[in-house]
Amino acid sequence: MISYMNKWVVGALGLLNTFIVLAQKPEEDFAKYTSKFPGSNAVMTMDSEVIQLELIGDSMVTTSKVREEYYYMADNPSGYSKDRVYNSSFMKATDLEAFSLIPAKKKYSKIEVEDFKESYEMESFVFYDDGKEITFSYPSLVTGSKSVLTYNRQYKDPRMIGMFFFQSYMPVEKAEYTIIYDSRIDITVEIFNDPENRIKIERSTTDNGKSILRCIGKDLPKVKFDANSPSFQSLVPTAHFRINSYKRGDEIVPVLRSVADLHSWYQTFTHQVGTPDQAIVDMVKEVIEESDLEYERMRKIYYWVQENVRYIAFEDGMRGFIPHAGSYVLEKRYGDCKDMSSIIVDMLRAAGLEAYHTWIGTRDIPYTYEESPTPIVDNHMIATCFVDGKEYFLDATGSYTPLGLPTSMIQGKQALVDMGDTYQLLEVPVIPATENIMSDSVFFTIEEGAVNGSGEVELTGYARVFNSYRLIKTNKKSVDDYVNRLLGKGSNKFTTTDYKLSGVNDLDSNIYINYSFHIQDYYRQVGDKIYFNLVLDQTLMNGLIENREVPLENEYLYTNENVAVLDIPDGFEIEYLPENVSESSDFFSYSIAYEKQDGFVKATKTFTMNYMELEVDQFDEWNRIIKKYTRACKNALVLKKQD
Template sequence: MKKNLLTILFLGLVFGLNAQQLEQLNRLQETYPNANRIRVNQEEVITLEIVDGEIKVDQTTIEEELYLSKSATYNSKQSINYSSFFHLKQIEAKNTNWINGKPQSVKVEDFKVKDDLESSFYDDNKTVNFIYPNLEKGSKTYLKYSYDIKNPRFLSSFYFGSYLPITNSKLKLIVDNGIELSFKSFNLEGLDIKFEKEKKRKQTIYTWTSSSVPDYKFEENSPNGRTILPHVIPVITSFTVDGKTTKLADSVDDLYKWYFSLTEEVRSEKPSPELVSTVKEITKNCTSDYEKVSAIYEWVQRNIKYIAFEYALGGFVPRFANDVFAKKYGDCKDNSSLLYAMLKIAGLKGYFTWIGTRDLPYSYSDLPTPLSDNHMILTWKNGANTYFLDATGRYANLMQPTSFIQGKEALIGIDSNEFLIETVPLLPATSNAIVDKSSVTLNGNNLEGSSNAIVTGFQKVNCFYGLENMTTEEKTLSYFNSLLEKGNNSFLISKFQVTNEFDYYEPFEIAYDFEIKNAVNHYGNETYVNLNLNQDLYKFATKRNRKNALEFDYLEKKQFQTEFIIPEEYKIDYLPSNFALDNEFFNSSIAYEVENGKIKYTHQFELKKIIIPAESLKEYNDNLNKVNKAFQEVIVLVED
């Protein structure tokens, strides 16, 4: 009887768990009908202790996920990363499936370590790869891993939201007394996040908890996820041992002093005779400081291959200029080191500069830690003008910062105590332009013509990057057919000629002859011609149901001028009205003019905002649709 009773109790427990699991599965499917998986629990515990006069940081993370659809198997392969700063101490993974009404857990035993190496990026990051076996609808996974964080400046962000729903989150910090912290929060508005602080005799415990955070939709051409995902970043501002207080990240001044200390050795390096000789040769015909800096900058861009090396503090310390010069490769810090040395040889002063790309939405005043920047450049000042030299971006001239640092704060190191924070300017649309002038004639149903396109700014830089891979004339022709496409898919360039290819300062010019087949329609004695040949506003368009802001790489201008030669046997029966639209997002115009047997058509589009906020997308799309509607207008010709 006792044995039978235990069996009944066990079966009741199993069936109870099964019913509970099914109830949770059904409830979550109803709550999140479009989700394939749910993170049912995530916890992170960070322990900060003072050991031998230093801060010891341990971080343990737990993630549990429930799979709601048959696509679960696509998430079988998982990985986590670690590095010299984040030493992996422990990893545990398992998944639970329900088989014949019983839970069966399988522990992952096979973890494979792989170096994270790419063709242009080498670092000490390693990836631990593993596979959850036999994932299916209703499966639940469990992952636990722990880090020993070697530098207390690198406490990471904790995200309460993600691109999948999260039903429960907890962040806990257990902090020794004597360690002072601040907490930077981002995008927490509208979320039910509870914060508690518990003071104990030797420690203080900080805890954040949240529940039922919906998923955030990933969409192309959106600002980085940090701009929308709710997260908290703990910052160790200082710590006190035996009455002595050490500042870590209490202000930008603390961050800068640490950064400056990492560049002191390279600043004092004596340049090699070969480097000195090269600088003299590069600048021998220069008549001004501006010309010298421009010549040096272009030489580094053309001759030093970008390969990122991020190993421990090597990710923050520039290498010696002589080594970079000799090896002809380096990362952003190495390029800056070489530029610094070369300007110094030329009798000029450059300044090491730390900066975050547009992927990082933080300011130095908000977050005075290494999380605010991920890039290094060199700054040169000439009177009231500031020039931002980023040699990782080929073809950008001295007047043109790389596109991905536009609008970002730059931390400019003047000397051991002085620094400046300046904002990299956002280049106006007129600086990044394509102006295409065409002359076309009618040949049956086809349009034939010749054009001359002038490309400047970031649009020119992108052209040059594309042309680098065009190793034959056939490939180059195909590239220009895509870049300059007019009318429809039957557009074909027959020949082309380029001027100023790969030139840093002069506009890039492309002269070409083309044909557009079936570009004209004939009905009875009427002929319909649409001179809106460059209807490429699709790159600016977005879906109606978009949730996130729309981000562009840069502001730009497009101008297309077409002269249509009216055949002698035709006269104009209908000419569309001119169109103009000017709003906070862009301005656009279409104009028609008849003169000397020709119809002169001009279309102009100028983007005004690099980011269209989510709340403005409807208005933005409505305005863009007005332009697209104007594109549909056609000229009607009749036989004379």
């Protein structure tokens, strides 16, 4: 059983904390927190987790004690009353206690939460999830009240302990992450995203020889978010905990010392899959031709899975880690990312190709396997196939992602390729902007203030992928509305009068949109002169970054090309043609060029977004370039009636 002394210490600290909270004076607390955190509606006064690691016989027992305390300054804090605790087959929450502390003259009155409801946690993107949530509400919250939550966690596997965040969506007065562990256990705790060293680490020893490691943060501001911000765990100070190894007699038992240990553990989930059975072999014979070269075999199999196996998120205990055999997925015709990886690997191997299950984290997870060789680093599985000396990252969860293009969410991420008894770490490339292009070329005439013309849009790379989700719809009106927004230019009086799509259903083809359009009241004619802005595309004009304190993320690098050709009206000639302009930086570049032709005038505008994440210290340079870009986009062509 767990050490009586450790249990007593943790339990006594909990009782002492509750006594201290009850003994505090409401008036003093209100003055303290409104002064210390002005403008805040609530403060997390304590966020604590104490993890205990005990070696009992040949087993490691892992438990933790969680305590969360909040103080509310809002005029109506009822919006903070609802709370929840998560349960799963890996981590069981027990001994829940929650209560409100209501100010009453010189002390607080304690009101216990009595109604706890347990239900399955149903996320919109998860078909089935064995995780449960315990929901409850703090009663009678008013201005100056507090809430307290305590509970225990029991971990099925110490590899699953995870991480601790020191910041929240409100200010945090104190956050403390503590590990109490047997001297026979070797652990590592690393702090990420703390450039100002706000998190302090303290080490000590108990009277009975247990080691204590504390990570403490104090008076941390609330996390700032904005549109297209990096993920929460990319922004906040975070503690990563892992057990390297422990002693069992004279033996050192490895746990998560390195990527090799993580792979060895993961290998126990995949070693029973990856051998294609007859059903897989028979299906592969239907999909490919014997004469197909390796690349063509890979292409046909990958596209078959994308088209015929439906992606669903399915999390059920260890099944959240263990993929089904490819034949099972073939029969069901649905599966999660692991299952889709499994059927791809099985089919590719049946076709004689070199293919492997591959763990990877999406871009929301800002760590590499070398930095933190734990399950924290990944949340996704794909397949990796080697053909003609090149690796292909195959993620069939991206329904409209063509072969050769990784899903955008794993660009730049480190992949752990399971090669049986060994592994390989590969980096998924970031696709350059030159491969993700939206090109729009238009030819038009003008008459009585209106513009009438025709054009062609070509979408390549991720521009093709992301627009596919909106262009492949059964509802024609939805597609019509989206096309009109996508093609829109000049002013809000733009209308698409007709259009035709091609290449949408062929993943190896670019998408083309041929269209005709009308813009009412676009230009001015004063006397014998016409003032006309040939830069019809207004994307990023006045796109200044203001009042933002966090980096700006981009889904992918891309280039926009816009060509506009005006048929000069009879009887007019060019009096003024704007100058060509261009500017380039590491993260954004543009050029606008004008050209006279026989009876026509042509404007070509190109800009490139060349950042995946724009840092705060780059905002001033961004704004400087955007101001110049905006001015350049507003330069008008002047046509004059001929004498």
